Amino acid sequence: MARWEPGARERLVVAAVELFAEQGYDATTVAEIAERAGVTKSTFFRHFPDKREVLSAGQSMLSGLFAEGIAAAPAGASPLTAVAAGLERASDAFGPMNREIAPRMAAAIASSVELQEREALKRIGLSVAISTALVERGVAEPVAHLAAEMGVLAFKQGYAGWAAAADGEAGFASYAVAALDTLRQATSGL
Structure with missing residues (x-):
């Protein structure tokens, strides 16, 4: 996964929104969001404290x-x-x-x-x-x-x-x- 690739924050937001819409908020994990965005889980947590905050970006x-x-x-x-x-x-x-x-x-x-x-x-x-x-x-x-x-x-x-x-x-x-x-x-x- 490309940890330092530009646009990680935006990709995380798009990935989270897509997954929330597809499978529901509760069923979506941070690991799934990170995987869909093409980043690591730790990159997710550098940008957001939890999955709820992704939509408050x-x-x-x-x-x-x-x-x-x-x-x-x-x-x-x-x-x-x-x-x-x-x-x-x-x-x-x-x-x-x-x-x-x-x-x-x-x-x-x-x-x-x-x-x-x-x-x-x-x-x-x-x-x-x-x-x-x-x-x-x-x-x-x-x-x-x-x-x-x-x-x-x-x-x-x-x-x-x-x-x-x-x-x-x-x-x-x-x-x-x-x-x-x-x-x-x-x-x-x-």
Whole structure:
């Protein structure tokens, strides 16, 4: 096995998602993930503490990108405009591999209560990162929390739309920002 071959982390994620979708999360072992990815078991553990964390790969990077985008929004931007800037910046983390594995990842998460719980925790962490970035911009906490929840919902809806789209040309950002715009319009009826 090629221990030092580039792309091991990404191959591990793809292998795990494939195996989780094929045989279920509980039935999949770390050894099987490593074998499918073409790396050793110890290489797996250099990248991830356990198999559950494979699907959380990039969570801190994603939160950081969101915060960067929010911080870089124009000074007079509304909270939701700043969230849109965060969505656009976070979209840098989503490429063809993400789109390709999205259906299998959704199937794997749907088949495991443990993975559903982990997915919910990821959303909470993302909401905290967005809210914190907004508060740092001077947004009042209740408004920041509401805008963060809308941002997470737009992220979720945008990701689902992007992953299911037949055209491969439109980027994730366009789907996420469109979802946020739809949510923004929906709030006028509250």
